[in-house]
Amino acid sequence: MAVSKKTEFTQEDIWLADVAKALSHPARIRILKILNNMSSCMVGNIVDQLPLAQATVSQHLKELKRVGLINGEIDGPKTCYCVNNKNLIKAKNALDKLYSKIGCC
Amino acid sequence: MAVSKKTEFTQEDIWLADVAKALSHPARIRILKILNNMSSCMVGNIVDQLPLAQATVSQHLKELKRVGLINGEIDGPKTCYCVNNKNLIKAKNALDKLYSKIGCC
């Protein structure tokens, strides 16, 4: 794409777009829902519920972690992930600023 | 990416991911904010406020329209765009389902 122009926008717009990018794959939406419904949050459990290879799931988890939508901590040989509610709510609130005050044309 | 596995998820997860994808570029976030603050919504006005070529802006508008976040209607030689509040609110509500009931691990 030649050269990216993403840096020429405000920090807030870049941040919100980045969070949206992390949400832009059904596997990552599914992962968030799984973490929301399980007390256990081992990677293996997540892999079992997705039609994807372990390496691919790990990549998706990394992307969600990168933008702060989930937290992960090492627990012995396993890794435990969970949703970061604070940032998810922050993203939801940011969407409020996009509502049109005016009706549709 | 070899073969896409996106179809192997639920319709709702695919839909929400698709809306998030439309929001995943700062230019498109900016466009929504511009539409939210202007009574006029001609493409030319939007192009003037972005560091992008007209062809690129048109592409971004097309992507927002594809998922129903904006509506566009031809008004003489110009085209008028506006935010589709209904779908934006629908997306925001869908994010509510992703909050963790459990605290962070």
Add this chain to the structure above:
DNA sequence: ATCGTTCATCGTAAATATACGATAGGTTAA
């Protein structure tokens, strides 16, 4: 120390997204 388990990272191939110039299509004005 060795083995099996769990997960992250590397390397790589293919699909998709981004950006722009050029051009086409449609509208109003002269």
Add this chain to the structure above:
DNA sequence: TTAACCTATCGTATATTTACGATGAACGAT
């Protein structure tokens, strides 16, 4: 009709994402 204008689309180059097998790193148990 011609000219000028506005926007969408086409063609194309490059960047990024997606997906997987293979490998590596860390841990617990034997």
